[in-house]
Amino acid sequence: MIVSLALAAALTVRGDRLFIPARVNGAETEAVLDSAAEVTVLDDEFAAQTGVGEGEAVMARGSGAGKAKAQLVEGVRVEALGVKLPDVTVAVMDLDDVGARLFGHRLNAIVGRELFDAGRLAIDIEGRTIRPLPANARPKGVQLPLKTFHGNETIPVSIEGKAPVRAEFDLGNGSHMLIGKAYAARLGLLDREHLHEEGGGIGGAVKRRVVTLRSVRIAGVTFRNVRAAIDEQPNAADANVGVKLLRRFRIVTDFPHKAVWLQPRR
Template identity: 25%
Template structure:
């Protein structure tokens, strides 16, 4: 990688000329499938001819690549430090220019600036179980209407002279585009208290910011919890349920809310009147059309609108811990005339397949898993009698949100010891109608 350090004025010169942003080639609208994992949207992207997976996030302005993917970048021209939520000091990054970014062969940006995060401790891949090479921010949305269908896991890109089907039946809400990010007005109620303000539409988060809410007390019951990952490292804080959240004419009852601790907010900057963020746990309940050029967002309820806001009732944060070869038995079967299969006694043959491995990253204090004795760094061997490697990470996360009172059985290794544990799922944040 060439590291040529220029002045900020020269960088601005590069950005001041030529085509800006994505261009939708051809005359047809484009449908793009996406993966929806752990409430995150992941799309396939080509950068300078290299195929990658990018997290799509309206809460981020820049396009970023994590340091492991440096081979796709040819020229770094400016050093920058990224600040955001988290306890640490932020990330060092290089700015690379003149990158060719293509999506679905027809959505193309031939001169996209990309930041390379050198010392990235943003650990997305191990926490969702699939490889993520970077983050695609606001540039994806800036020039065309973008429809997000969370039921069909499909994005539709519309030409400026075309209109999404059914748009007239959708609820339109004005948005402010500030520093290339979308903000919308909301109101929420906690007991008899009502607070309104604007929130960032952030497809990676869902939180209110207590430092921005005057005289606001977090009502019990609440829990201390790991909330997520920011540019500045891990984010911890509190969670509870509020009575309701109103977005335009839509009312969401008893949503879960996260409140980052003050030490996780110290390096972040916020726009005036911002009280927090809404993310994909809420957006997934709608078909959404982002129209940045006209500063509008359109919403239509889908079948998940009344879906309960489930919390991880185990207290475990399970992450990907590499892969291993695992021997799998296959019965020896002969195919006879007429299609009848005959098994040859107890004869078997073997094949070796790559399987995921998992470990425990964090255990919430006072949770069922903590009370049972499970600990961070325990290696997970079996879950409910099945090999842990037979699960996807997403299916493990979903197990913890199934039903209160469900028994969970874990077999783990801790050092040289194999240990079995049992616990029962319990919602630490039951309804509070006050």
């Protein structure tokens, strides 16, 4: 791994989706930034164009209703934000459905947590910037501990004044906050007035109940009347916080040392 701390890149924000420039085996592309993607994902046609070969066949589960066929391919070179990852294992699959349904255009790549695992990143969604930070920098804001749940990092979040639960820190979530069905039942949310909206990523579309939370508290900031979708997957975390709320902060991530700093925007 090689990191150039002097290099900063523009962060492209479309709605509540984040995109960064990236290179795969030397080929340039625009990639979705997703802190909750356990591996970097490549579209099968783009992977073939960049010389990515075949690998082990697996079934991939995302936030959708089902599973998707994929191949795990080793030894792929990925570069983004001056971070060079020379030996990445990527998942190769057909991203046509995800690209059309969630982004409205062709999707070549989703850069996952390998980039976050490489070191600190300073992310300002509203300011449209993202850059690596040296390990000795002193981030501003509230420091929150990260804890891993099913391969994803989580932060403490309080919902409607209850004791904090672990919420996935998900910069790939450009939709509503998610509440796991089991935790929603404990909060009494399943009996609350709701709408139905389509969601889901890899694995296909899924209809979810959407309720309104009276309050959500993150890093000392309270958000009122927050829409949240009920995630009925059996392995769902208690909650999942995405870009709609996280864009209200300036963010520093430090996955190697299990911490994130959130500085409220004024």
